Amino acid sequence: MGTFLPFQVHRWDHPGRDQPFVNHSGFLRLGDLTLLSTWGSGIDGEVEQKCEAQLILPYLAGVNAFTIDQQTYTTRSASFFIPATRAKIRVVNTMCSGVIISFAPDSLLPVAHAIGGPGFDPLPLRKALEQPALLSRRADPRIERLHNLLMETMAYTERCLVSGGAVNPMLRLDDLIRRLVVMLLVPDLLDAGTAAAPISEPFLHQQLVEWLLAHLDQPISLSELEQRSSYSRRALQYAFKQRFGCGPMQWLRQQRLAKARALLEQPGSSGGLAQVAQACGYLCQGSFSRDFLARYGERPSQVQRRFRDADLLERFARSDAAAGS
CATH class of the missing domain: 1.10.10.60 (Homeodomain-like)
Structure with missing residues:
Protein backbone atom coordinates (compact mmCIF):
# COMPACT_ATOMS: atom_id res chain seq x y z
CA MET A 1 0.00 0.00 0.00
CA GLY A 2 2.85 2.39 0.76
CA THR A 3 3.65 2.45 -2.97
CA PHE A 4 0.42 4.33 -3.71
CA LEU A 5 0.49 6.75 -0.78
CA PRO A 6 1.01 10.46 -1.49
CA PHE A 7 3.67 10.31 1.23
CA GLN A 8 7.23 9.10 1.60
CA VAL A 9 7.00 6.21 4.08
CA HIS A 10 9.67 6.11 6.80
CA ARG A 11 8.06 3.52 9.08
CA TRP A 12 5.01 1.33 8.63
CA ASP A 13 4.12 -1.09 11.45
CA HIS A 14 1.12 -3.25 12.24
CA PRO A 15 0.25 -2.89 15.97
CA GLY A 16 -1.89 -6.03 16.12
CA ARG A 17 0.91 -8.50 15.46
CA ASP A 18 -1.22 -11.37 16.75
CA GLN A 19 -3.54 -10.83 13.75
CA PRO A 20 -2.66 -10.96 10.04
CA PHE A 21 -2.22 -7.62 8.31
CA VAL A 22 -4.97 -6.98 5.74
CA ASN A 23 -5.38 -4.03 3.41
CA HIS A 24 -7.53 -3.34 0.34
CA SER A 25 -6.67 -0.17 -1.56
CA GLY A 26 -7.54 1.45 -4.85
CA PHE A 27 -5.65 4.26 -6.59
CA LEU A 28 -6.93 6.61 -9.30
CA ARG A 29 -5.60 9.67 -11.10
CA LEU A 30 -8.51 11.97 -11.99
CA GLY A 31 -7.36 15.04 -13.91
CA ASP A 32 -4.77 16.62 -11.62
CA LEU A 33 -6.24 14.94 -8.52
CA THR A 34 -5.07 11.72 -6.93
CA LEU A 35 -7.62 9.54 -5.12
CA LEU A 36 -6.66 6.72 -2.78
CA SER A 37 -9.28 4.56 -1.08
CA THR A 38 -8.12 2.16 1.63
CA TRP A 39 -9.66 -0.27 4.09
CA GLY A 40 -7.74 -2.61 6.36
CA SER A 41 -5.78 -3.28 9.50
CA GLY A 42 -4.62 -0.55 11.85
CA ILE A 43 -1.17 0.97 11.41
CA ASP A 44 1.44 2.86 13.37
CA GLY A 45 3.63 4.70 10.92
CA GLU A 46 5.72 7.75 10.14
CA VAL A 47 5.40 9.40 6.76
CA GLU A 48 6.50 12.60 5.05
CA GLN A 49 4.45 14.58 2.56
CA LYS A 50 5.66 14.78 -1.01
CA CYS A 51 4.45 18.00 -2.63
CA GLU A 52 0.65 18.12 -2.49
CA ALA A 53 -2.01 18.84 0.11
CA GLN A 54 -4.35 16.10 1.32
CA LEU A 55 -7.96 15.91 2.42
CA ILE A 56 -8.72 12.72 4.33
CA LEU A 57 -12.33 11.51 4.38
CA PRO A 58 -12.63 8.74 6.98
CA TYR A 59 -15.05 5.87 6.79
CA LEU A 60 -16.97 5.43 10.04
CA ALA A 61 -14.66 2.71 11.26
CA GLY A 62 -11.81 3.01 13.76
CA VAL A 63 -10.09 6.03 15.26
CA ASN A 64 -7.38 8.01 13.44
CA ALA A 65 -4.66 10.11 15.07
CA PHE A 66 -2.30 12.34 13.07
CA THR A 67 0.60 14.09 14.78
CA ILE A 68 2.11 17.07 12.96
CA ASP A 69 4.64 19.42 14.59
CA GLN A 70 3.97 17.83 17.99
CA GLN A 71 0.22 18.48 17.77
CA THR A 72 -2.12 15.49 17.54
CA TYR A 73 -5.42 15.57 15.64
CA THR A 74 -7.73 12.69 16.54
CA THR A 75 -10.84 11.89 14.53
CA ARG A 76 -13.39 9.21 13.93
CA SER A 77 -15.79 10.99 11.58
CA ALA A 78 -14.37 14.46 10.92
CA SER A 79 -12.54 15.16 7.67
CA PHE A 80 -8.90 16.13 8.11
CA PHE A 81 -7.02 18.61 5.94
CA ILE A 82 -3.21 18.50 5.72
CA PRO A 83 -1.58 21.54 4.03
CA ALA A 84 1.21 21.11 1.49
CA THR A 85 4.13 21.81 3.81
CA ARG A 86 6.11 18.59 3.27
CA ALA A 87 5.22 17.80 6.87
CA LYS A 88 6.44 14.77 8.78
CA ILE A 89 3.39 12.97 10.14
CA ARG A 90 2.91 10.16 12.60
CA VAL A 91 -0.18 8.13 11.77
CA VAL A 92 -1.81 5.82 14.33
CA ASN A 93 -5.20 4.24 13.78
CA THR A 94 -7.24 1.25 14.86
CA MET A 95 -8.36 0.71 11.26
CA CYS A 96 -6.79 2.15 8.13
CA SER A 97 -9.98 3.23 6.38
CA GLY A 98 -11.01 6.19 4.28
CA VAL A 99 -10.34 8.18 1.12
CA ILE A 100 -7.30 10.44 0.63
CA ILE A 101 -7.65 13.21 -1.95
CA SER A 102 -4.33 14.79 -2.97
CA PHE A 103 -4.13 18.03 -4.92
CA ALA A 104 -2.00 21.08 -5.63
CA PRO A 105 -3.33 23.87 -3.35
CA ASP A 106 -3.06 26.51 -6.07
CA SER A 107 -5.51 24.53 -8.21
CA LEU A 108 -8.30 25.44 -5.78
CA LEU A 109 -7.95 29.21 -6.12
CA PRO A 110 -9.40 29.65 -9.64
CA VAL A 111 -12.24 27.29 -8.71
CA ALA A 112 -13.00 29.32 -5.59
CA HIS A 113 -12.85 32.52 -7.62
CA ALA A 114 -15.31 31.06 -10.12
CA ILE A 115 -17.71 30.09 -7.32
CA GLY A 116 -17.42 33.43 -5.54
CA GLY A 117 -17.70 35.64 -8.60
CA PRO A 118 -16.21 39.14 -9.06
CA GLY A 119 -16.32 39.99 -5.35
CA PHE A 120 -14.38 36.88 -4.29
CA ASP A 121 -11.91 37.40 -1.41
CA PRO A 122 -9.11 34.76 -1.61
CA LEU A 123 -7.82 35.43 1.92
CA PRO A 124 -10.07 32.94 3.82
CA LEU A 125 -9.12 30.12 1.44
CA ARG A 126 -5.42 30.99 1.54
CA LYS A 127 -5.53 30.88 5.34
CA ALA A 128 -7.40 27.58 5.31
CA LEU A 129 -4.75 26.09 3.01
CA GLU A 130 -1.93 27.01 5.39
CA GLN A 131 -2.77 24.93 8.48
CA PRO A 132 -4.00 21.46 9.42
CA ALA A 133 -7.67 21.36 10.34
CA LEU A 134 -10.28 18.91 11.58
CA LEU A 135 -13.49 19.67 9.71
CA SER A 136 -16.16 18.56 12.15
CA ARG A 137 -19.37 17.26 10.64
CA ARG A 138 -21.19 17.79 13.92
CA ALA A 139 -20.14 21.42 14.37
CA ASP A 140 -21.53 22.65 11.04
CA PRO A 141 -24.39 21.05 9.06
CA ARG A 142 -22.90 22.49 5.88
CA ILE A 143 -19.75 20.42 6.43
CA GLU A 144 -21.89 17.34 7.04
CA ARG A 145 -23.68 17.90 3.74
CA LEU A 146 -20.46 18.56 1.79
CA HIS A 147 -18.73 15.52 3.33
CA ASN A 148 -21.67 13.33 2.30
CA LEU A 149 -21.60 14.76 -1.24
CA LEU A 150 -17.88 14.00 -1.51
CA MET A 151 -18.40 10.43 -0.34
CA GLU A 152 -21.29 10.01 -2.81
CA THR A 153 -18.98 11.30 -5.56
CA MET A 154 -16.34 8.75 -4.53
CA ALA A 155 -18.96 5.99 -4.67
CA TYR A 156 -20.12 7.18 -8.11
CA THR A 157 -16.52 7.21 -9.33
CA GLU A 158 -16.15 3.63 -8.19
CA ARG A 159 -19.34 2.62 -10.02
CA CYS A 160 -17.97 4.22 -13.20
CA LEU A 161 -14.80 2.14 -12.88
CA VAL A 162 -16.73 -1.07 -12.21
CA SER A 163 -19.15 -0.60 -15.11
CA GLY A 164 -16.84 0.84 -17.74
CA GLY A 165 -13.27 0.43 -16.52
CA ALA A 166 -12.65 4.20 -16.66
CA VAL A 167 -14.16 7.55 -15.68
CA ASN A 168 -15.69 9.47 -18.57
CA PRO A 169 -13.74 12.78 -18.75
CA MET A 170 -16.90 14.50 -20.04
CA LEU A 171 -18.31 14.17 -16.51
CA ARG A 172 -15.61 16.52 -15.19
CA LEU A 173 -15.69 14.78 -11.80
CA ASP A 174 -12.31 16.37 -11.03
CA ASP A 175 -13.93 19.81 -11.14
CA LEU A 176 -16.84 18.64 -8.98
CA ILE A 177 -14.44 17.24 -6.37
CA ARG A 178 -12.36 20.45 -6.32
CA ARG A 179 -15.52 22.52 -5.87
CA LEU A 180 -16.64 20.39 -2.93
CA VAL A 181 -13.17 20.53 -1.34
CA VAL A 182 -13.13 24.34 -1.69
CA MET A 183 -16.53 24.68 -0.03
CA LEU A 184 -15.57 22.19 2.68
CA LEU A 185 -12.54 24.36 3.55
CA VAL A 186 -14.52 27.62 3.27
CA PRO A 187 -18.23 26.80 3.83
CA ASP A 188 -19.17 30.49 3.55
CA LEU A 189 -18.66 30.15 -0.21
CA LEU A 190 -21.91 28.18 -0.24
CA ASP A 191 -23.63 31.51 0.33
CA ALA A 192 -21.69 33.37 -2.38
Whole structure:
Protein backbone atom coordinates (compact mmCIF):
# COMPACT_ATOMS: atom_id res chain seq x y z
CA MET A 1 0.00 0.00 0.00
CA GLY A 2 2.85 2.39 0.76
CA THR A 3 3.65 2.45 -2.97
CA PHE A 4 0.42 4.33 -3.71
CA LEU A 5 0.49 6.75 -0.78
CA PRO A 6 1.01 10.46 -1.49
CA PHE A 7 3.67 10.31 1.23
CA GLN A 8 7.23 9.10 1.60
CA VAL A 9 7.00 6.21 4.08
CA HIS A 10 9.67 6.11 6.80
CA ARG A 11 8.06 3.52 9.08
CA TRP A 12 5.01 1.33 8.63
CA ASP A 13 4.12 -1.09 11.45
CA HIS A 14 1.12 -3.25 12.24
CA PRO A 15 0.25 -2.89 15.97
CA GLY A 16 -1.89 -6.03 16.12
CA ARG A 17 0.91 -8.50 15.46
CA ASP A 18 -1.22 -11.37 16.75
CA GLN A 19 -3.54 -10.83 13.75
CA PRO A 20 -2.66 -10.96 10.04
CA PHE A 21 -2.22 -7.62 8.31
CA VAL A 22 -4.97 -6.98 5.74
CA ASN A 23 -5.38 -4.03 3.41
CA HIS A 24 -7.53 -3.34 0.34
CA SER A 25 -6.67 -0.17 -1.56
CA GLY A 26 -7.54 1.45 -4.85
CA PHE A 27 -5.65 4.26 -6.59
CA LEU A 28 -6.93 6.61 -9.30
CA ARG A 29 -5.60 9.67 -11.10
CA LEU A 30 -8.51 11.97 -11.99
CA GLY A 31 -7.36 15.04 -13.91
CA ASP A 32 -4.77 16.62 -11.62
CA LEU A 33 -6.24 14.94 -8.52
CA THR A 34 -5.07 11.72 -6.93
CA LEU A 35 -7.62 9.54 -5.12
CA LEU A 36 -6.66 6.72 -2.78
CA SER A 37 -9.28 4.56 -1.08
CA THR A 38 -8.12 2.16 1.63
CA TRP A 39 -9.66 -0.27 4.09
CA GLY A 40 -7.74 -2.61 6.36
CA SER A 41 -5.78 -3.28 9.50
CA GLY A 42 -4.62 -0.55 11.85
CA ILE A 43 -1.17 0.97 11.41
CA ASP A 44 1.44 2.86 13.37
CA GLY A 45 3.63 4.70 10.92
CA GLU A 46 5.72 7.75 10.14
CA VAL A 47 5.40 9.40 6.76
CA GLU A 48 6.50 12.60 5.05
CA GLN A 49 4.45 14.58 2.56
CA LYS A 50 5.66 14.78 -1.01
CA CYS A 51 4.45 18.00 -2.63
CA GLU A 52 0.65 18.12 -2.49
CA ALA A 53 -2.01 18.84 0.11
CA GLN A 54 -4.35 16.10 1.32
CA LEU A 55 -7.96 15.91 2.42
CA ILE A 56 -8.72 12.72 4.33
CA LEU A 57 -12.33 11.51 4.38
CA PRO A 58 -12.63 8.74 6.98
CA TYR A 59 -15.05 5.87 6.79
CA LEU A 60 -16.97 5.43 10.04
CA ALA A 61 -14.66 2.71 11.26
CA GLY A 62 -11.81 3.01 13.76
CA VAL A 63 -10.09 6.03 15.26
CA ASN A 64 -7.38 8.01 13.44
CA ALA A 65 -4.66 10.11 15.07
CA PHE A 66 -2.30 12.34 13.07
CA THR A 67 0.60 14.09 14.78
CA ILE A 68 2.11 17.07 12.96
CA ASP A 69 4.64 19.42 14.59
CA GLN A 70 3.97 17.83 17.99
CA GLN A 71 0.22 18.48 17.77
CA THR A 72 -2.12 15.49 17.54
CA TYR A 73 -5.42 15.57 15.64
CA THR A 74 -7.73 12.69 16.54
CA THR A 75 -10.84 11.89 14.53
CA ARG A 76 -13.39 9.21 13.93
CA SER A 77 -15.79 10.99 11.58
CA ALA A 78 -14.37 14.46 10.92
CA SER A 79 -12.54 15.16 7.67
CA PHE A 80 -8.90 16.13 8.11
CA PHE A 81 -7.02 18.61 5.94
CA ILE A 82 -3.21 18.50 5.72
CA PRO A 83 -1.58 21.54 4.03
CA ALA A 84 1.21 21.11 1.49
CA THR A 85 4.13 21.81 3.81
CA ARG A 86 6.11 18.59 3.27
CA ALA A 87 5.22 17.80 6.87
CA LYS A 88 6.44 14.77 8.78
CA ILE A 89 3.39 12.97 10.14
CA ARG A 90 2.91 10.16 12.60
CA VAL A 91 -0.18 8.13 11.77
CA VAL A 92 -1.81 5.82 14.33
CA ASN A 93 -5.20 4.24 13.78
CA THR A 94 -7.24 1.25 14.86
CA MET A 95 -8.36 0.71 11.26
CA CYS A 96 -6.79 2.15 8.13
CA SER A 97 -9.98 3.23 6.38
CA GLY A 98 -11.01 6.19 4.28
CA VAL A 99 -10.34 8.18 1.12
CA ILE A 100 -7.30 10.44 0.63
CA ILE A 101 -7.65 13.21 -1.95
CA SER A 102 -4.33 14.79 -2.97
CA PHE A 103 -4.13 18.03 -4.92
CA ALA A 104 -2.00 21.08 -5.63
CA PRO A 105 -3.33 23.87 -3.35
CA ASP A 106 -3.06 26.51 -6.07
CA SER A 107 -5.51 24.53 -8.21
CA LEU A 108 -8.30 25.44 -5.78
CA LEU A 109 -7.95 29.21 -6.12
CA PRO A 110 -9.40 29.65 -9.64
CA VAL A 111 -12.24 27.29 -8.71
CA ALA A 112 -13.00 29.32 -5.59
CA HIS A 113 -12.85 32.52 -7.62
CA ALA A 114 -15.31 31.06 -10.12
CA ILE A 115 -17.71 30.09 -7.32
CA GLY A 116 -17.42 33.43 -5.54
CA GLY A 117 -17.70 35.64 -8.60
CA PRO A 118 -16.21 39.14 -9.06
CA GLY A 119 -16.32 39.99 -5.35
CA PHE A 120 -14.38 36.88 -4.29
CA ASP A 121 -11.91 37.40 -1.41
CA PRO A 122 -9.11 34.76 -1.61
CA LEU A 123 -7.82 35.43 1.92
CA PRO A 124 -10.07 32.94 3.82
CA LEU A 125 -9.12 30.12 1.44
CA ARG A 126 -5.42 30.99 1.54
CA LYS A 127 -5.53 30.88 5.34
CA ALA A 128 -7.40 27.58 5.31
CA LEU A 129 -4.75 26.09 3.01
CA GLU A 130 -1.93 27.01 5.39
CA GLN A 131 -2.77 24.93 8.48
CA PRO A 132 -4.00 21.46 9.42
CA ALA A 133 -7.67 21.36 10.34
CA LEU A 134 -10.28 18.91 11.58
CA LEU A 135 -13.49 19.67 9.71
CA SER A 136 -16.16 18.56 12.15
CA ARG A 137 -19.37 17.26 10.64
CA ARG A 138 -21.19 17.79 13.92
CA ALA A 139 -20.14 21.42 14.37
CA ASP A 140 -21.53 22.65 11.04
CA PRO A 141 -24.39 21.05 9.06
CA ARG A 142 -22.90 22.49 5.88
CA ILE A 143 -19.75 20.42 6.43
CA GLU A 144 -21.89 17.34 7.04
CA ARG A 145 -23.68 17.90 3.74
CA LEU A 146 -20.46 18.56 1.79
CA HIS A 147 -18.73 15.52 3.33
CA ASN A 148 -21.67 13.33 2.30
CA LEU A 149 -21.60 14.76 -1.24
CA LEU A 150 -17.88 14.00 -1.51
CA MET A 151 -18.40 10.43 -0.34
CA GLU A 152 -21.29 10.01 -2.81
CA THR A 153 -18.98 11.30 -5.56
CA MET A 154 -16.34 8.75 -4.53
CA ALA A 155 -18.96 5.99 -4.67
CA TYR A 156 -20.12 7.18 -8.11
CA THR A 157 -16.52 7.21 -9.33
CA GLU A 158 -16.15 3.63 -8.19
CA ARG A 159 -19.34 2.62 -10.02
CA CYS A 160 -17.97 4.22 -13.20
CA LEU A 161 -14.80 2.14 -12.88
CA VAL A 162 -16.73 -1.07 -12.21
CA SER A 163 -19.15 -0.60 -15.11
CA GLY A 164 -16.84 0.84 -17.74
CA GLY A 165 -13.27 0.43 -16.52
CA ALA A 166 -12.65 4.20 -16.66
CA VAL A 167 -14.16 7.55 -15.68
CA ASN A 168 -15.69 9.47 -18.57
CA PRO A 169 -13.74 12.78 -18.75
CA MET A 170 -16.90 14.50 -20.04
CA LEU A 171 -18.31 14.17 -16.51
CA ARG A 172 -15.61 16.52 -15.19
CA LEU A 173 -15.69 14.78 -11.80
CA ASP A 174 -12.31 16.37 -11.03
CA ASP A 175 -13.93 19.81 -11.14
CA LEU A 176 -16.84 18.64 -8.98
CA ILE A 177 -14.44 17.24 -6.37
CA ARG A 178 -12.36 20.45 -6.32
CA ARG A 179 -15.52 22.52 -5.87
CA LEU A 180 -16.64 20.39 -2.93
CA VAL A 181 -13.17 20.53 -1.34
CA VAL A 182 -13.13 24.34 -1.69
CA MET A 183 -16.53 24.68 -0.03
CA LEU A 184 -15.57 22.19 2.68
CA LEU A 185 -12.54 24.36 3.55
CA VAL A 186 -14.52 27.62 3.27
CA PRO A 187 -18.23 26.80 3.83
CA ASP A 188 -19.17 30.49 3.55
CA LEU A 189 -18.66 30.15 -0.21
CA LEU A 190 -21.91 28.18 -0.24
CA ASP A 191 -23.63 31.51 0.33
CA ALA A 192 -21.69 33.37 -2.38
CA GLY A 193 -24.05 35.64 -4.24
CA THR A 194 -26.98 34.93 -1.91
CA ALA A 195 -27.64 38.62 -1.33
CA ALA A 196 -27.25 39.60 -4.98
CA ALA A 197 -30.18 41.51 -6.41
CA PRO A 198 -32.28 39.74 -9.06
CA ILE A 199 -30.97 40.28 -12.57
CA SER A 200 -33.42 42.59 -14.33
CA GLU A 201 -31.35 43.64 -17.34
CA PRO A 202 -31.36 41.64 -20.60
CA PHE A 203 -29.52 38.32 -20.67
CA LEU A 204 -25.81 39.17 -20.85
CA HIS A 205 -24.33 35.80 -21.72
CA GLN A 206 -25.04 35.40 -25.43
CA GLN A 207 -21.31 35.06 -26.13
CA LEU A 208 -21.12 32.30 -23.49
CA VAL A 209 -24.11 30.55 -25.07
CA GLU A 210 -22.53 30.75 -28.52
CA TRP A 211 -19.25 29.39 -27.17
CA LEU A 212 -21.08 26.49 -25.53
CA LEU A 213 -22.93 25.64 -28.72
CA ALA A 214 -19.62 25.59 -30.60
CA HIS A 215 -18.02 23.22 -28.06
CA LEU A 216 -20.75 20.68 -27.34
CA ASP A 217 -18.35 17.82 -28.09
CA GLN A 218 -15.80 18.90 -25.45
CA PRO A 219 -15.60 18.46 -21.65
CA ILE A 220 -16.99 21.60 -19.99
CA SER A 221 -17.09 22.18 -16.23
CA LEU A 222 -19.31 24.46 -14.17
CA SER A 223 -16.20 26.27 -12.90
CA GLU A 224 -15.21 27.03 -16.50
CA LEU A 225 -18.66 28.50 -17.19
CA GLU A 226 -18.46 30.68 -14.09
CA GLN A 227 -15.01 31.93 -15.07
CA ARG A 228 -16.17 32.79 -18.59
CA SER A 229 -19.30 34.55 -17.36
CA SER A 230 -17.62 36.52 -14.54
CA TYR A 231 -20.72 35.82 -12.45
CA SER A 232 -20.86 34.07 -9.09
CA ARG A 233 -22.23 30.54 -8.81
CA ARG A 234 -25.68 31.69 -7.70
CA ALA A 235 -25.86 34.64 -10.13
CA LEU A 236 -25.06 32.41 -13.12
CA GLN A 237 -27.66 29.85 -12.02
CA TYR A 238 -30.23 32.62 -11.65
CA ALA A 239 -29.43 34.14 -15.06
CA PHE A 240 -29.85 30.80 -16.86
CA LYS A 241 -33.02 29.89 -14.99
CA GLN A 242 -34.47 33.31 -15.78
CA ARG A 243 -33.67 32.94 -19.49
CA PHE A 244 -33.96 29.19 -20.13
CA GLY A 245 -35.84 27.80 -17.13
CA CYS A 246 -32.95 25.62 -15.96
CA GLY A 247 -29.35 25.78 -14.73
CA PRO A 248 -26.37 26.09 -17.12
CA MET A 249 -25.28 22.44 -16.93
CA GLN A 250 -28.82 21.19 -17.48
CA TRP A 251 -29.15 23.56 -20.45
CA LEU A 252 -25.84 22.28 -21.83
CA ARG A 253 -27.06 18.68 -21.61
CA GLN A 254 -30.28 19.66 -23.39
CA GLN A 255 -28.32 21.27 -26.24
CA ARG A 256 -26.13 18.19 -26.63
CA LEU A 257 -29.20 15.98 -26.88
CA ALA A 258 -30.88 18.39 -29.32
CA LYS A 259 -27.80 18.27 -31.53
CA ALA A 260 -27.82 14.48 -31.34
CA ARG A 261 -31.48 14.34 -32.39
CA ALA A 262 -30.79 16.67 -35.32
CA LEU A 263 -27.94 14.41 -36.48
CA LEU A 264 -30.10 11.30 -36.16
CA GLU A 265 -32.89 12.94 -38.19
CA GLN A 266 -30.63 13.95 -41.08
CA PRO A 267 -31.71 12.29 -44.34
CA GLY A 268 -29.21 9.69 -45.47
CA SER A 269 -27.35 9.73 -42.16
CA SER A 270 -24.98 6.77 -42.12
CA GLY A 271 -23.13 7.44 -38.86
CA GLY A 272 -23.39 4.95 -36.01
CA LEU A 273 -24.85 5.80 -32.62
CA ALA A 274 -21.40 5.86 -31.04
CA GLN A 275 -20.26 8.45 -33.60
CA VAL A 276 -23.32 10.63 -32.91
CA ALA A 277 -22.83 10.32 -29.15
CA GLN A 278 -19.19 11.41 -29.38
CA ALA A 279 -20.06 14.36 -31.62
CA CYS A 280 -22.39 15.57 -28.86
CA GLY A 281 -20.03 15.17 -25.93
CA TYR A 282 -20.85 11.62 -24.84
CA LEU A 283 -18.05 9.09 -24.66
CA CYS A 284 -20.33 6.44 -23.18
CA GLN A 285 -23.08 5.27 -25.53
CA GLY A 286 -25.06 3.85 -22.59
CA SER A 287 -25.21 7.26 -20.85
CA PHE A 288 -26.16 8.90 -24.15
CA SER A 289 -29.02 6.45 -24.75
CA ARG A 290 -30.28 6.82 -21.18
CA ASP A 291 -30.30 10.65 -21.28
CA PHE A 292 -31.85 10.68 -24.76
CA LEU A 293 -34.66 8.35 -23.66
CA ALA A 294 -35.33 10.48 -20.57
CA ARG A 295 -35.45 13.65 -22.68
CA TYR A 296 -37.46 12.48 -25.72
CA GLY A 297 -39.28 9.34 -24.59
CA GLU A 298 -37.65 7.15 -27.24
CA ARG A 299 -34.25 5.64 -27.82
CA PRO A 300 -31.79 7.19 -30.29
CA SER A 301 -31.78 3.95 -32.27
CA GLN A 302 -35.56 4.28 -32.78
CA VAL A 303 -35.22 7.83 -34.10
CA GLN A 304 -32.37 6.87 -36.40
CA ARG A 305 -34.23 3.83 -37.73
CA ARG A 306 -37.45 5.80 -38.34
CA PHE A 307 -35.74 8.56 -40.34
CA ARG A 308 -33.44 6.13 -42.15
CA ASP A 309 -36.44 4.04 -43.22
CA ALA A 310 -38.36 7.17 -44.31
CA ASP A 311 -35.36 8.29 -46.38
CA LEU A 312 -35.11 4.86 -48.03
CA LEU A 313 -38.84 4.86 -48.90
CA GLU A 314 -38.54 8.33 -50.38
CA ARG A 315 -35.60 7.29 -52.53
CA PHE A 316 -37.43 4.15 -53.69
CA ALA A 317 -40.44 6.28 -54.59
CA ARG A 318 -38.29 8.68 -56.59
CA SER A 319 -36.60 5.74 -58.33
CA ASP A 320 -39.94 4.16 -59.25
CA ALA A 321 -41.25 7.50 -60.52
CA ALA A 322 -38.17 7.97 -62.66
CA ALA A 323 -38.47 4.43 -64.06
CA GLY A 324 -42.16 4.93 -64.87
CA SER A 325 -41.51 8.09 -66.78
